[in-house]
Amino acid sequence: MSELKRQPAYLKPGDTVGLVSPSWCIDPVKLDEAVPYLESWGLRVKVGKNAAKTHGPFAGTDAERLADMQEMTDDPSVKAVICSRGGYGMLRIIDRIDFSALKENPKWYAGFSDITVLHNWLSEVCGIISIHADMPLNFNNLSKTRDTFQTLRQALFGQSLQIEWKGRCLRPGRIEGEMTGGNLSLVYSLVGTKAEAETRNRILFLEDVGEYYYHIDRMLMSLKLAGKLEGLSALLIGGMRDMNDTKIPWGMSIEETVMSVVDEYDYPVLFDFPAGHISDNRAFYFGRKAEIRTSDSGSILLF
Numbered sequence: 411m412s413e414l415k416r417q418p419a420y421l422k423p424g425d426t427v428g429l430v431s432p433s434w435c436i437d438p439v440k441l442d443e444a445v446p447y448l449e450s451w452g453l454r455v456k457v458g459k460n461a462a463k464t465h466g467p468f469a470g471t472d473a474e475r476l477a478d479m480q481e482m483t484d485d486p487s488v489k490a491v492i493c494s495r496g497g498y499g500m501l502r503i504i505d506r507i508d509f510s511a512l513k514e515n516p517k518w519y520a521g522f523s524d525i526t527v528l529h530n531w532l533s534e535v536c537g538i539i540s541i542h543a544d545m546p547l548n549f550n551n552l553s554k555t556r557d558t559f560q561t562l563r564q565a566l567f568g569q570s571l572q573i574e575w576k577g578r579c580l581r582p583g584r585i586e587g588e589m590t591g592g593n594l595s596l597v598y599s600l601v602g603t604k605a606e607a608e609t610r611n612r613i614l615f616l617e618d619v620g621e622y623y624y625h626i627d628r629m630l631m632s633l634k635l636a637g638k639l640e641g642l643s644a645l646l647i648g649g650m651r652d653m654n655d656t657k658i659p660w661g662m663s664i665e666e667t668v669m670s671v672v673d674e675y676d677y678p679v680l681f682d683f684p685a686g687h688i689s690d691n692r693a694f695y696f697g698r699k700a701e702i703r704t705s706d707s708g709s710i711l712l713f
Contacts (some may be wrong), residue, residue, distance in 0.1 A: 415588075415697040418516040419489070420568030423452030427490040428482035429546065430458040431469030433524040434497025436547055438462040441494055444546035448492075451563055466619065468499050474638040476503040483507060486515045490566060495547035496523025501599065504528065505624075509536045518566060521545050523687065524602045526592030530605040533590065533697040536695035541565045542592060542615075542685065543693035553689050561693040573692050576708040577682025585678055585702035587643030596631040600705060602637050607667060610641040613700060617648035617686030623660035623667060627649070639671065644678040644702060649686025678702075680709055 418615060418700050421427070425586060441462050445455045458478030461469035470478075482491045498577065505525050519528055520541040532538040543562040548554050557659055564571050590607045594616045607614070618626065632640050651663040662670065665681055680702065684690040694700070694711065701712045 412694055414538045415533065415537050416516050416519045417698065421453065421489055421566045421708070424454065424529045425489040426456055426487050427492055428456045428458065428485070428488040429461055429492055429494055430478045430482055431461040431463075431494040432503065433469065433493070433499035434467050434495055435464040435469040436494045437464070439546055440549070442493070443637075444549050445703070447549045451567075456482070456485070457554040458482065458689070459607075460597065461494060467497065467604055468641040471495070472499075472502050475499060476506055477543070477647070479503065479507050481516075482510045483509060485512070488517060489504055490518035493519070493521030493525045493528070493545055493647045495545050496521065498557075500524050500527040501596075504531050504605070509547075512536055518565070519667065520562065520693070522685070522691070523593050524596065525679075526596035527600065529604065530597070530600055530607055531594055534608060535604050537697075539695055539697040541693055542696050546693045556691070558691045558693075565658055565693045565695060571694065571713050573684065573694060574708060575634065575682060575684050575710075577680060579704045579709055580669065580679045580682040581676060582704040583678050585613065585704070587612045588671045588697060588699050589613050589615060590697070592617070592696070594618040594626065594629050595621065598632055601633070601638065607638065611640045611643055611688040613644045613646055613702065614639075614642050615646040615648060615683065615685070619649065619651045619687035620654070622654045622656060623662065623664075624656065625659075626653070626664065627667050627671065630668065634671055640675065642675070642677045644680060645672060646683050647679070647681045649688035649691070651687050666705070678704070680704070683711075
């Protein structure tokens with residue numbers, strides 16, 4: 411979808427947000443704790459009827475998780491839908507969610523990890539801007555930085571959102587483009603679907619957790635063969651945490667692995683962006699044009 415993405419209205423005090431669990435199940439205590447947390451931002455909270463259910467590792471059956479997503483999408487009083495956690499499950503229901511209500515009433519959707527599926531569907535199929543951000547599972551996680559959830563609040567309420575960080579930048583240059591991508595495993599799994607990410611002339615963000623080094627290489631090579639790493643505005647690498655090695659060591663760091671795949675291209679490649687499965691997981695917009703400025707002292711992402 412090449413046309414300009416539609417941006418939902420920023421939240422204001424008194425607005426209602428929905429809490430849903432479209433993927434793995436969440437401890438009901440954490441779900442309960444999320445309500446006063448969001449209320450402290452001046453918001454009203456509507457919790458999905460099935461958000462605290464359990465069906466194997468999932469938050470209820472596919473039908474139950476789908477029902478909550480559909481209800482929150484159809485309810486015009488809900489101005490934002492916040493996913494409680496990731497894991498796995500969105501891929502099982504995404505093509506059955508009817509997003510037609512967004513044509514008249516676009517709204518925010520927020521989350522990360524498995525919610526990459528939702529972000530890419532919203533961007534490529536529905537033409538809606540969304541928010542890549544940490545979730546209620548971690549609202550009271552003391553290992554998370556203050557900026558992790560402060561940036562979510564800023565993104566939802568339309569406050570100035572600038573992300574500064576220090577990290578290696580290879581081939582620095584002028585960087586401007588629409589943000590796309592997400593969790594590498596999910597971006598990889600969406601190739602060939604309606605939600606396959608359009609990457610040309612865009613800033614491609616990738617992060618992952620708990621993968622083998624060679625899995626990272628395999629997924630990147632698959633994206634390359636699919637043409638998804640050609641013609642980027644920039645490649646932005648976030649958290650790559652808890653990587654595993656094989657009996658015969660891989661022998662390359664994440665940076666070396668990434669560069670071995672994209673070395674032939676001439677666009678900027680930036681590392682250590684503060685987003686993903688890490689303590690400093692800052693919120694930013696997907697489907698919206700951004701600019702990245704680099705200098706000797708670090709980089710800054712601006713919307």
